[in-house]
Amino acid sequence: MFEINPSNGIPVYEQITRQIKFAIASGVFETGQMIPSVRELARQLAINPNTVARAYRDLQGDQVVEPVRGSGLAVSSGARALCRTERGKLVRQRIIDVLDEAFQSQLSADDIRQIVEQELARREAKVK
Amino acid sequence: MTPLVKLDGLSKQYGRTTAVDQLSLEVPPGVVFALLGENGAGKSTTLRMLMGLEQPTRGKATVLGLDCATQGAEIRRRCGYLPELPVLYDWMKVSEIGWFTAGFYDDQFLPRFHQLAAAFELPLDKKISALSKGGRAKVALSLAMAHEPQLLILDEPTSGLDTLVRRQFLESMVDVAATGRTVLLSSHQIGEVERVADYIAVLHAGKLLACDTLENLKSQHERWVITFASHEASLPELTARIISHEGQGGRRQQMLVQRPGPEELWRLRDHPGVLEVEVHTPSLEELFVALIKPAGQIADRPAHDRTGSR
Numbered sequence: 001m002f003e004i005n006p007s008n009g010i011p012v013y014e015q016i017t018r019q020i021k022f023a024i025a026s027g028v029f030e031t032g033q034m035i036p037s038v039r040e041l042a043r044q045l046a047i048n049p050n051t052v053a054r055a056y057r058d059l060q061g062d063q064v065v066e067p068v069r070g071s072g073l074a075v076s077s078g079a080r081a082l083c084r085t086e087r088g089k090l091v092r093q094r095i096i097d098v099l100d101e102a103f104q105s106q107l108s109a110d111d112i113r114q115i116v117e118q119e120l121a122r123r124e125a126k127v128k
Numbered sequence: 129m130t131p132l133v134k135l136d137g138l139s140k141q142y143g144r145t146t147a148v149d150q151l152s153l154e155v156p157p158g159v160v161f162a163l164l165g166e167n168g169a170g171k172s173t174t175l176r177m178l179m180g181l182e183q184p185t186r187g188k189a190t191v192l193g194l195d196c197a198t199q200g201a202e203i204r205r206r207c208g209y210l211p212e213l214p215v216l217y218d219w220m221k222v223s224e225i226g227w228f229t230a231g232f233y234d235d236q237f238l239p240r241f242h243q244l245a246a247a248f249e250l251p252l253d254k255k256i257s258a259l260s261k262g263g264r265a266k267v268a269l270s271l272a273m274a275h276e277p278q279l280l281i282l283d284e285p286t287s288g289l290d291t292l293v294r295r296q297f298l299e300s301m302v303d304v305a306a307t308g309r310t311v312l313l314s315s316h317q318i319g320e321v322e323r324v325a326d327y328i329a330v331l332h333a334g335k336l337l338a339c340d341t342l343e344n345l346k347s348q349h350e351r352w353v354i355t356f357a358s359h360e361a362s363l364p365e366l367t368a369r370i371i372s373h374e375g376q377g378g379r380r381q382q383m384l385v386q387r388p389g390p391e392e393l394w395r396l397r398d399h400p401g402v403l404e405v406e407v408h409t410p411s412l413e414e415l416f417v418a419l420i421k422p423a424g425q426i427a428d429r430p431a432h433d434r435t436g437s438r
Binding site: 004006007008009010011012038039042043045046047048049050051104 | 408
């Protein structure tokens with residue numbers, strides 16, 4: 001379900017927290033649902049269990065998941081809204097990065113607007 | 129925490145060749161520790177000395193508190209060890225070699241061996257001689273793991289195996305670590321090490337070049353891609369340790385620096401002629417390549433590097 005790339009510059013634990021947050025935001029994991037155990041996810045992704053544990057600690061710290069007595073971690077109530085906000089922030093940051101790159105390569109604001117409009121239009125055409 | 133494995137100036141000399149050169153490091157319990165290096169870096173020799181199969185020329189090592197030079201038999205009994213080229217009795221069936229090896233361990237060995245064999249889909253009634261390379265490796269790993277050792281030592285466990293078996297091996301390693309036990313492996317597969325290891329020791333020509341958690345190794349280094357306005361532009365004085373520097377004299381240069389201060393990056397960015405500096409987290413592969421480059425190629429450091437006091 002998750003895809004990890006250990007050498008893409010983003011720490012692996014962060015790749016895990018992001019993907020779990022995205023999964024919660026899109027409803028793949030529902031409120032109250034258990035997320036996979038450390039052992040399970042480590043095995044599934046063939047990555048170090050301490051890395052998964054670290055990601056889970058971060059998720060707990062962000063109050064996205066909470067311990068359920070004796071059985072593991074479950075998605076907290078209110079996590080979905082939290083994760084949606086976070087997803088919005090992350091996407092915004094990525095757009096900012098792309099804009100930086102575009103301005104550095106001497107594109108004008110109008111050039112960029114035109115590209116964005118074209119791409120959005122193409123997508124909408126596909127959906128219809 | 130007492131280290132499970134401790135090396136103190138461990139060295140091995142074969143005639144005039146130094147295979148392992150004053151290696152000192154500690155493996156804490158409950159981690160996946162990888163010795164990373166090219167072929168001939170001294171990884172196998174180190175592991176063989178730890179198992180008491182090879183006597184050190186100088187220095188000392190302990191495994192589980194036992195002296196490797198004198199208590200090898202006890203170390204081999206307590207640890208799981210997968211040699212680079214496992215020797216198995218070819219004429220035995222898979223079930224027979226499990227039963228035979230179980231004689232050296234407690235009652236739980238055989239049922240666990242059968243569990244592992246089933247998980248690896250090994251045919252119990254086939255002879256070892258009739259197994260593929262991957263099949264033999266699975267038998268050897270099952271034998272090394274079936275007594276649930278505190279410490280599992282694996283010498284190039286995935287080399288020469290196909291993707292599927294490799295993946296199964298990685299999953300097994302991860303699972304051993306998830307139960308709080310320790311894995312010490314050697315490998316030259318950087319991608320795999322980056323996935324599974326907590327700690328990494330980079331070995332080159334018998335010497336230890338770096339040893340730290342993967343996270344520290346990555347966070348202490350930055351890869352800078354610098355774009356200059358012209359070919360004539362020069363770099364300002366830098367005090368951070370420059371591990372590698374590529375494209376010197378060009379308009380686009382790349383540097384791998386260790387523990388740069390934030391003021392240093394600003395100084396570089398404000399330097400006349402510097403258009404842009406991109407900062408990246410290096411991948412383990414980039415770090416590894418930079419670390420093992422022959423000394424002559426490492427960092428044509430600017431003369432004023434003397435000021436670096438680290």
